[in-house]
Amino acid sequence: MIPALLGWRSRIAPLAVLVMLGGTMTAAGAHADEAGERIYRLGLLPSGEPLRAEREAGMGVEGAVAACVNCHRRSGLGMKEGRRTIPPIAGRYLFHPRAAAADELDLPYVEGMRADREPYTDETLARAIRTGIDADGRPLSYLMPHFQLDDAQMSSLIAYLRRLAPAEVPGVTPSALHFATIITPEADPAVAKGVIEVLEKFFDDKNHYTRAESPRLHSSRRMMFKVNRRWALNVWQLTGAPETWEAQLRAKLAATPVFAVISGVGGHSWAPVHHFCEAAELPCLFPNVDLPVDRESDFDTLYLSKGVLLEAQLLAQAIRDRQRAVPVSRVVQIFRAGDVGVEAAAALDKELHQSGLRVVNRSLGARATQSELRERVGQTGPGELLVLWLRAPDLAALALVPPHDVAAYMSGRMGGLEHAPLPAAWRAATHMSYPFNLPDRRRVQMDYPLGWFRMRQIPIVAEQAQTDTYLVCAIVSETINHMVDTFVRDYLVERVEEMLEHRLVTGYYPRLALAPGQRFASKGGYIVHFTDSAGTRVSAEGDWTVPLESASEK
Amino acid sequence: MTCRAYCYVTVLMTFGLATQAATQPTISTVNYAVPAISLVRQDGGRVSLAREMDDGRPVVLNFIFTSCSSICPLMSQVFADFQRQLGTDSARVHLMSISTDPEQDSPARLRAYAKQFGARAGWNQYTGTLAQSQSAQRAFDVYRGDKMSHAPVTLMRIAPSQPWLRIDGFASPAELLRQYRLLLATE
Known part of the structure; x- marks a missing residue:
């Protein structure tokens, strides 16, 4: 990747043409200057000390919050937040020759790029990073902190900036x-x-x-x-x-x-x-x-979405709410080995354990028969609460009548949502997590x-x-x-993060939204039960709910 | 916006001459009707927005979200520094930050966020449903359609019967402190 240093500044052609066949998988991080990368992405100096900077009006900032990546993003191509544009700082956007307009440059278009600015040199770039004065001698935005870096740290950061945003993009050819x-x-x-x-x-x-x-x-x-x-x-x-x-x-x-x-x-x-x-x-x-x-x-x-892990959180909240109204002697979870119910049940167990509820996990073998399933379900007694992490064929094979005085909860995602083939007597009594928009909505x-x-x-x-x-x-x-x-x-991921919230057609979800660092676009769901003894109508038991706390945050 | 009907706005530019590039904030005085909504505080408590604002203390309010990487960290840092500069007065001023991304910002995330900035007692963070957050944003005329489009706005009110001081743009901790003392003096 070192030779790419030269490649950046060469004026071969637009990226569109440059990007032939990049045989090597870039993994920019793997090749780039590691010290510079740690400063850029983590806000950590080579010594392990936090990166320190001063903002406007003397406010100090350090460590991860001060890392360049927060605003300029992993791609180094900056970002747009509302009407505010954070400019690209990948090397090519800093060192290009002055031009009257962006389209005179051999650079792919990025919002916030500046054409008519003196090319940065290592000296003027260091000055910009330390004192917030750009290559033309003008002050940068007040959002840009002034970083405290010694010469060695500065040169590793600048080396990293030069290598950011590789010119070769595997998988993209001119045609x-x-x-x-x-x-x-x-x-x-x-x-x-x-x-x-x-x-x-x-x-x-x-x-x-x-x-x-x-x-x-x-x-x-x-x-x-x-x-x-x-x-x-x-x-x-x-x-x-x-x-x-x-x-x-x-x-x-x-x-x-x-x-x-x-x-x-x-x-x-x-x-x-x-x-x-x-x-x-x-x-x-x-x-x-x-x-x-x-x-x-x-x-x-x-x-x-977080899939069944989100359902575990939704069910945990519903079960905790129930526990406040009705005593629950214990929670019995039924799932099959080898399916996602194993992890979902573990997540729910962890959530409920924190609420002081006793949880029993009954795993069924992947090949266990349906009579074994009925037997496990039948072992539930009054006051207990049953959680079914089961697929449609298992739901269809449940005993015709649920155990006496047992409240049942189930994963809608695994069971087939409003098409879940629950026996008629179960339908009104079973609460289903429904991590999607309701059918009529x-x-x-x-x-x-x-x-x-x-x-x-x-x-x-x-x-x-x-x-x-x-x-x-x-x-x-x-x-x-x-x-x-x-x-x-990286820029593809970053743009999806920024733009997703604007979508109007969101299919099964009431809303999709991400932001830097967010990885799950739809974050909530409903608890529903079947409205009728047959058919696909479901009634929500409350509003769209985003689980307040999740085990993963603790 | 609902508030507009009974808004009277005095716009005066401040010449805070903060060292450099920050565009100077625009200051106005506005009456806002606080909506009757409940929110969830960072400690998990379900609270009424109006009651949180009317607890007898002067209120300083902003809108943030924890995944915001450019402007919110700066605004939160201003809050943290403002709180420190208040010194022994800090507990007598109620700083409030309402999340504009409530589906992501659980109380646990808000707590972690506040800790990152060294928030002291007296600075609370709030989440809720999307509708509740948007209702609060609309009431204070900061709703811009999505969380990414937000602009830096700080609101300050010395007592429940008083109008709000609205600061559009970046205000340094010292500037906030100056505005707070001015309000306190004129009350």
């Missing part, structure tokens, strides 16, 4: 934008097929529009906008045990570099895929998984995706997963339009 979608062997094959069909149709549409409708646009000078690129979809079907997936993914990425991973379908384990994307610094946008990895310090994977929201599926003759086999997939395609497409050919992987 194509490569994406992958990841299907694990645990994925339900019918769901996977439905999801892939949505992706393929969306990519088809995208490519038709690109070819037929949109002429190549470029400015009168050198900078090009909206170069037509075909969207190419690679389906990465994994095989074998989860321990082998990361190696498989590394091989697939090396063979076919992609710009980002989009959607995808998992089963019980998604963590290996999550860790792979994190290690490869490869955006993984909104996979269809019931059990995401709950680590907000990670960057590359964004999820639409999302009807208008759903008109667009459902119409889109109908017109393209896409069979609906998994409405929620397919709608989520459609939504993700639309989000990525919109975001990439806004990126105007500035293909930087």
Whole structure:
């Protein structure tokens, strides 16, 4: 990567042309000056001491809060917060020669970039970082702190800035934008097929529009906008045990570099895929998984929701509320080994344990028969509370009548939401976590995706997963339009974080929103029960609720 | 905005001559109707906004969210420094920060955030539902459609019967202190 230092400043052509084939997976962090990176991302000096700075009016700031990454972002391309623009500081945007207008530069467009400024030198850049005076001698914004860095620390930071935002972007060529979608062997094959069909149709549409409708646009000078690129979809079907997936993914990425991973379908384990994307610094946008990895310090994977972990929080809150009104002798959780109910039950156990409730976990073998299931459920006594982390076939096999004087709670996501095949006698008595917008409230929201599926003759086999997939395609497409050919992987994630809240079509969710550091776009849900003894009508037992505390924060 | 009907606005520019680039804040005096909503305080308590504001102390109010990386940290730092500069008076002024991202900002997150800035007793943070937060933002005319579009606004009121002093733009801790003392003197 060191030679790239020169590459930055070379004036070969717009990034669009530069970005051929980047064989090597960048992992900018792996190559960059580590001391500079620690200052930039963590606000830590090589000694382990916190980075210190002074703000306007003598206010001190230090450590993580002072780190450059907060405002200038991991990409170094800055950000837009409302009407405020934080300028890009990736080296190319600092050291370029003065130009009358942005389109005279060989730089991909980024909001807040300044063309008509003296190129920074190491000296003027150090002055800007220490005293807030730019290359033209003018003061920077009051938001920019004045950093206390000695010469060695300064030069490692500047070296890092020079290396930020690599010119080579794997998966982006002048004619194509490569994406992958990841299907694990645990994925339900019918769901996977439905999801892939949505992706393929969306990519088809995208490519038709690109070819037929949109002429190549470029400015009168050198900078090009909206170069037509075909969207190419690679389906990465994994095989074998989860321990082998990361190696498989590394091989697939090396063979076919992609710009980002989009959607995808998992089963019980998604963590290996999550860790792979994190290690490869490869955006993984909104996979269809019931059990995401709950680590907000990670960057590359964004999820639409916390899945069953969110349901555990919703159920914990509902059960705590019930406990205040009715004595609960103990909580009995039923789940199958090898499914996401294991982790969901553990999360709920932890939440309820903190509230002083006794919890018993009854795990069923992955192959246990349905009479064994009925037996476990039947062992529940009066005053107890039953939590079912079960899929539809198990729900359908429950005894016709629930145990006497036992309140039942269940995961809507696992059980099939309003289509959950609960026996009639269970329906009114079972409280279901419903981490989506209610069916009658999302009807208008759903008109667009459902119409889109109908017109393209896409069979609906998994409405929620397919709608989520459609939504993700639309989000990525919109975001990439806004990126105007500035293909930087981190920047894709950052722009999604910033823009998501503006979406009006949000499918199954009442609202989607992210921000720097947020990894789950929809954050709440309902508790519902069936309204009638048959059919799909459900009644909410309260308002949309965002669980106040989560175990992960403690 | 609801408040506008009975707003009288006196706009005067301050010439705080804070060292450099910060654009000078615009100061106005406005009457706002405090909406009848409940919020959740950082300690988990469910509280009435009006009662929190009418606890007898002067109130200094801002709107922040904990994932905000540019302007909120600065505003929170101003609150922290203002509180320190108040010295022994700090417990007699009620600093309030209402989250504009309540679905993310749980009480636990607010507590961690406040701790990061060294908040002392007397500075409370509030969350709630999205509707409650938006209602508070609208009432004080700071709602801009989404959390990313917020602008720095600080509001100050010396007593429940008094109008609000509204500071649009960056106000340094010293400037806040000056405005607070002016209000206190004119009361």
